Amino acid sequence: MLSDPTGSKADSPIPPQRAVNAIEAHVDEETIVTADSGNNRFWLLNFLQTPDTGTYFGSGGVGAMGWSVPAAVCASLLTDRPVVGVTGDGGFAMTMTSLETAVEHRTSPVIVVLNDRSLGMVRQMQSADSRIEGVEFRDTDFVTVVEGLGANATRVETERALHEAIGDALEAASPTVIDARIDRDEEMEATLQSSFYADVGGLHE
Ligand SMILES: Cc1ncc(C[n+]2csc(CCOP(=O)(O)OP(=O)(O)O)c2C)c(N)n1
Ligand SMILES: [Mg+2]
Numbered sequence: 453m454l455s456d457p458t459g460s461k462a463d464s465p466i467p468p469q470r471a472v473n474a475i476e477a478h479v480d481e482e483t484i485v486t487a488d489s490g491n492n493r494f495w496l497l498n499f500l501q502t503p504d505t506g507t508y509f510g511s512g513g514v515g516a517m518g519w520s521v522p523a524a525v526c527a528s529l530l531t532d533r534p535v536v537g538v539t540g541d542g543g544f545a546m547t548m549t550s551l552e553t554a555v556e557h558r559t560s561p562v563i564v565v566l567n568d569r570s571l572g573m574v575r576q577m578q579s580a581d582s583r584i585e586g587v588e589f590r591d592t593d594f595v596t597v598v599e600g601l602g603a604n605a606t607r608v609e610t611e612r613a614l615h616e617a618i619g620d621a622l623e624a625a626s627p628t629v630i631d632a633r634i635d636r637d638e639e640m641e642a643t644l645q646s647s648f649y650a651d652v653g654g655l656h657e
Contacts, residue, residue: 458638464609465635468492469643471566472499474615475536478622483507484527488520488539490573491640492566496538498643518546521563525554525627528561534622535561542571544629545592548601554627555602562621563629564614565594568636576639594631604628 458467466474472495479485481503487493487510502508509527511519521544524537544565554561575587598605604624608614614632621628 461635463611465633466609466611466614468495468566468568468634468638468640469499470611471564471614471632471634472496474611474618475538475564476500477615478534478618479503479507479536480534481507483534483536484509484524484531486510486520486523486527486535486537488537488543489515489517490540490543490571491568491576492538492540492543492572494573494640494644495566517543519543521547522550522553524561524563525550525559528554528559528627529557536618536622537561537563539563539565540572541565541567541569541592541594542589544594548594548597548629551598551601551603551627551629558626560621560624560627562618563627564618565629565631566634567594567631568634570636572636573640575636576641594629598629602626605631607631607633609633 458469461467479502485502485508487496489511493510509523520537520539524535528535569591571587575584578584595605595607604626606617608617608630617630621630
């Protein structure tokens with residue numbers, strides 16, 4: 453884990469850096485991690501250290517939302533390795549039906565939704581201009597939707613509960629979605645530890 457500046461914050465909602473901490477605790481050399489687009493990906497890029505190379509996959513330069521869940525399903529179908537797919541709530545809603553394929557083929561990726569109830573990356577960029585538009589939406593009950601697809605689902609509100617839920621999910625025989633309620637006010641861009649983004653004129657997704 454790289455340095456986490458959230459030491460004194462409350463446990464709930466989960467500071468996203470600590471959500472990554474809970475994920476990292478379960479990621480060994482075998483584990484494949486897939487990442488989506490948005491703040492959720494940048495939380496991983498800044499705070500997740502995988503113990504081996506060739507185990508972390510994202511949607512590349514253009515950073516398409518909705519990539520992580522089907523990628524996790526594919527990785528689980530094509531390998532015998534544990535798979536943890538991480539996504540935002542917006543990206544999850546775009547392609548969550550791909551879980552049906554995992555249910556049908558009896559493979560069991562673990563999906564962690566870093567849920568800030570918004571298109572968080574765009575909302576935080578707009579807030580810098582005091583112009584928030586088109587980034588808030590209804591708080592969908594993902595647990596009910598996912599159970600309707602035939603997969604397991606749970607909602608967690610603390611780092612400890614997330615840690616335990618990932619452990620349980622990795623042992624499960626069918627796919628599991630963990631709806632992790634994160635602190636939407638934790639500013640992602642302010643935590644960036646790279647000068648690269650300044651050099652290229654800001655974030656691109
Ligand atoms: C298909 C697609 N549409 C739009 C975008 C632009 N975009 C980048 S991040 C983002 C918001 C993502 O929201 P969410 O999935 O909830 O992730 P969060 O930023 O909240 O972690 C948007 C709209 C994109 N990258 N891909
Ligand atoms: Mg979001």
